[in-house]
Amino acid sequence: MIGDIENLRIHFYGVQGSGSVFPQKEERDYIRLNSDLELLNKAFSKLQEKTNANNTLNCSVEEILGGPVNAESLTLFRESLEPQEQPVFGGWTTCFRLETSDGYDIVIDCGSGFRLCAQDLEKKWGDKEQRTLYILGTHAHFDHTEGFDQSNVCFDPRNHIHFLANRSYLTSLDRHLGIFSHQANRKDEGRPTPLNYEMMPASFESTEIRDIAKDGAEDNPMVSQYHDVGEPIKIGKTTIQPFSVFHPDPCLAYRIEHNGKVFVFCTDHELRRGDDPDFHLQVASLDAEQRLVEQAMNADVLYRDGQFLRDEYDAKKPLGGAQGVARKDWGHSCIEDVVDMAIKANVKHTYIGHHDPSRRWSELVEIDQDLEQQSKTEGRHFELAKAETIIDL
Numbered sequence: 001m002i003g004d005i006e007n008l009r010i011h012f013y014g015v016q017g018s019g020s021v022f023p024q025k026e027e028r029d030y031i032r033l034n035s036d037l038e039l040l041n042k043a044f045s046k047l048q049e050k051t052n053a054n055n056t057l058n059c060s061v062e063e064i065l066g067g068p069v070n071a072e073s074l075t076l077f078r079e080s081l082e083p084q085e086q087p088v089f090g091g092w093t094t095c096f097r098l099e100t101s102d103g104y105d106i107v108i109d110c111g112s113g114f115r116l117c118a119q120d121l122e123k124k125w126g127d128k129e130q131r132t133l134y135i136l137g138t139h140a141h142f143d144h145t146e147g148f149d150q151s152n153v154c155f156d157p158r159n160h161i162h163f164l165a166n167r168s169y170l171t172s173l174d175r176h177l178g179i180f181s182h183q184a185n186r187k188d189e190g191r192p193t194p195l196n197y198e199m200m201p202a203s204f205e206s207t208e209i210r211d212i213a214k215d216g217a218e219d220n221p222m223v224s225q226y227h228d229v230g231e232p233i234k235i236g237k238t239t240i241q242p243f244s245v246f247h248p249d250p251c252l253a254y255r256i257e258h259n260g261k262v263f264v265f266c267t268d269h270e271l272r273r274g275d276d277p278d279f280h281l282q283v284a285s286l287d288a289e290q291r292l293v294e295q296a297m298n299a300d301v302l303y304r305d306g307q308f309l310r311d312e313y314d315a316k317k318p319l320g321g322a323q324g325v326a327r328k329d330w331g332h333s334c335i336e337d338v339v340d341m342a343i344k345a346n347v348k349h350t351y352i353g354h355h356d357p358s359r360r361w362s363e364l365v366e367i368d369q370d371l372e373q374q375s376k377t378e379g380r381h382f383e384l385a386k387a388e389t390i391i392d393l
């Protein structure tokens, strides 16, 4: 996308949940069949326009194509049919980038999508000598951190990378890489990476987001400074309000506001479908859901985890296997609940992501079509999040 950034430009690099996926042959065949059928349908409709009263073609192949049968004229003919783009639902795990009207780059999470995000950043920065990147972390799970040390941005001394995240996220990056504390234990067995901070010439800074009133601040070599979770973070003209959601690992969501435009990012949050309203996990989940509704109230755009359908969560329907598996306390929400929540919070446009890696492409297409229907009924927009989406707010 080109043009000035009016307020916020949001890039979706990774919307896949739990693990990266590449479509298998069956799914690739499904995608190809659908796009071939769409194109053939348009081509034959066009041919029908050129038939005479006897239903016979009255022109040559060259006339139809606008030239001889070769790559050039076939490409032009194909373009004239305006083929529909096939949606790319998944692929890489969680990574988003915001570009702000006042020139900041703010990344959310470093799942495997961060590798591509970093390539775009390097391209954008070009010869710039001083580069600062802000990264908001949500939580420590691998699908939100795995792309970090695979990215170019770690290896350029001109780059300063400032993480703002909870203790768990900062620890997951520092434990083996030592980027904040410079204390990586390289003798540790079972390290998930061959790299460490000494091989990464970029500079790193960490702000730990925590409940300072409750937990206080402490002297920790990993933390450059502390930020209270109840206070907004200011980056230029952008105001970011962190808030905690319900997940097996402590997880933060963010309400991001710029010139009155609001984007709420909430990955890995479970609206628990339990029977006992007094059970402590049920109470914690409902509290977090309430917080989310308040923070998302009247938002322009919401990105929200909807990994399962209710029947899959409740083990009534299989997902990627022969039998249903109960998904309670896995930390993810149901698509139907996300829709209900977005209506309650009066959100204009909701992107539902963190797709399950076992979800088949054809199912994603069906769910997306259902969401399109619901959007018409509800007068607001719901859709499955698609990688490579870029939106301007």
Ligand SMILES: [Zn+2]
Residues within 6 Å of the ligand: 017, 018, 141, 143, 144, 268, 354
């Ligand atoms: Zn996740």
Ligand SMILES: [Zn+2]
Residues within 6 Å of the ligand: 139, 141, 247, 249, 268, 331
């Ligand atoms: Zn998680």
